[in-house]
Amino acid sequence: MDIEILEKLEKEDKKLASLNSRVLAHFIDTIICSLLIYFLIVFFFNDNDIEKIRLAMQNQDIEQINIFLLKIMKMYIVIKFFYLSLFFYMYGATLGNLITKTKIVNYEHLDSPNLFESLNRALVFMICEIFLNGVLFLLVFTNKTRRHLADLASKSVVIKVD
Numbered sequence: 001m002d003i004e005i006l007e008k009l010e011k012e013d014k015k016l017a018s019l020n021s022r023v024l025a026h027f028i029d030t031i032i033c034s035l036l037i038y039f040l041i042v043f044f045f046n047d048n049d050i051e052k053i054r055l056a057m058q059n060q061d062i063e064q065i066n067i068f069l070l071k072i073m074k075m076y077i078v079i080k081f082f083y084l085s086l087f088f089y090m091y092g093a094t095l096g097n098l099i100t101k102t103k104i105v106n107y108e109h110l111d112s113p114n115l116f117e118s119l120n121r122a123l124v125f126m127i128c129e130i131f132l133n134g135v136l137f138l139l140v141f142t143n144k145t146r147r148h149l150a151d152l153a154s155k156s157v158v159i160k161v162d
Helices: 002-011 019-044 047-058 062-091 095-100 116-132 135-141 149-153
Strands: 102-106 154-161
Touching: 019 062, 019 095, 019 102, 019 135, 047 062, 047 095, 062 095, 062 116, 095 102, 116 149, 149 154
Parallel strands: none
Antiparallel strands: 102 154
16 A cells, blocks of 8 residues: 555655654644643633632642643643644644645545545544554554554545645
């Protein structure tokens, strides 16, 4: 399969994205989603919520701290899933991909993923990020097309854009 994909990319004069650009794009996307969470906390948590957290930290109330962290994790998961899905579908790239000049394409027709593929890619991406903690990216070293689990699940490949 990898050889067929590479031949198709060569025929269309397209190149695979480098690992450095993919890692940088992921890092940028993580920062963007983290900043979104920060702004949500600042604008949507009231003074009473912030005071509760401050007191819980002062009193070392692990249960209250865990509840707060769980809320933040839920917000992060939802925001990142919709961020990834939306950008994969609309642009074939996240903001990190746009900055690093890379794009996600379906390897069969070399165009942006459709809605189902975008949702599937985002879901697998999030599952790997949360539960497998980085194993997602280890797979890029096991195949010639540098695809990780989310790419495999959504029939996609990341290419360099000029």
